[in-house]
Amino acid sequence: MALAILISSLAMTLIVGLRYLAASGAFALATRLRHPGLYAGLDRQVRREIGWSLASAAIYGIPAGVVAWGWQNHGWTRVYSDIAAWPLWYLPLSVLLYLCAHDAWFYWTHRLMHRPRWFRIAHAVHHASRPPTAWAAMSFHPVEALTGAIVIPLLVFLIPIHVGALGLVLTIMTLMGVTNHMGWEIFPRFMHSGPLGGWLITASHHQRHHQLYGCNYGLYFRFWDRLCGTDKGLGDFAHRGRGAVPRAAPRSDAARQP
Numbered sequence: 001m002a003l004a005i006l007i008s009s010l011a012m013t014l015i016v017g018l019r020y021l022a023a024s025g026a027f028a029l030a031t032r033l034r035h036p037g038l039y040a041g042l043d044r045q046v047r048r049e050i051g052w053s054l055a056s057a058a059i060y061g062i063p064a065g066v067v068a069w070g071w072q073n074h075g076w077t078r079v080y081s082d083i084a085a086w087p088l089w090y091l092p093l094s095v096l097l098y099l100c101a102h103d104a105w106f107y108w109t110h111r112l113m114h115r116p117r118w119f120r121i122a123h124a125v126h127h128a129s130r131p132p133t134a135w136a137a138m139s140f141h142p143v144e145a146l147t148g149a150i151v152i153p154l155l156v157f158l159i160p161i162h163v164g165a166l167g168l169v170l171t172i173m174t175l176m177g178v179t180n181h182m183g184w185e186i187f188p189r190f191m192h193s194g195p196l197g198g199w200l201i202t203a204s205h206h207q208r209h210h211q212l213y214g215c216n217y218g219l220y221f222r223f224w225d226r227l228c229g230t231d232k233g234l235g236d237f238a239h240r241g242r243g244a245v246p247r248a249a250p251r252s253d254a255a256r257q258p
């Protein structure tokens, strides 16, 4: 039994690690084609981002592996594979419920991570990327990775979801994690500006978090930031045009986090 759990955890670690390398690699390539030179001079930072991200992959993989083993062998969790088990309208609703729950968890743990003590212990690793690149998607200190690693494995015990819809949730999670750090906006205007953009988080929103620290804490939605008065609007990438070498934020920025 212990061996089966170990194998499941290793398999999950491998899947999360390869998924990270594939997604970040693809968007880093897109960045190179679309904005050549945007990551120039950041080789050392990119290597560090990849190192932390692969360590996070193991931390994400272990609880996921244990839960996946329990699901397969003991019917743990409320993940279902019979599409008729719940009405069809529940499919999109379940995806939205997962995204909202994850977003709320992320917002509050992220705010905690910005308390001076936690920032020093853990979150400074993520903010050491100045500016972040597509490789920073999972660049977290192990303590912070742990707070992220337990969300989905806990939610699957609480909220019923079809296994395919869960796959979609994980895909959205990966996609947004990478694109939010990429250094340019890939999504169409309506998704970050205008009425819908007022509620959705894309790179334009998260880059301002990396620039100013004490604001824009959310993951997918601007709901909590707007409710708690921590939304400072969208940043722009104007100073980082085609071929431009990105400017690292001045060192003094580190002192500005609360």
Ligand SMILES: [Zn+2]
Residues within 6 Å of the ligand: 126, 132, 181, 206, 210
């Ligand atoms: Zn970030």
Ligand SMILES: [Zn+2]
Residues within 6 Å of the ligand: 110, 114, 123, 126, 127, 209
């Ligand atoms: Zn932060």
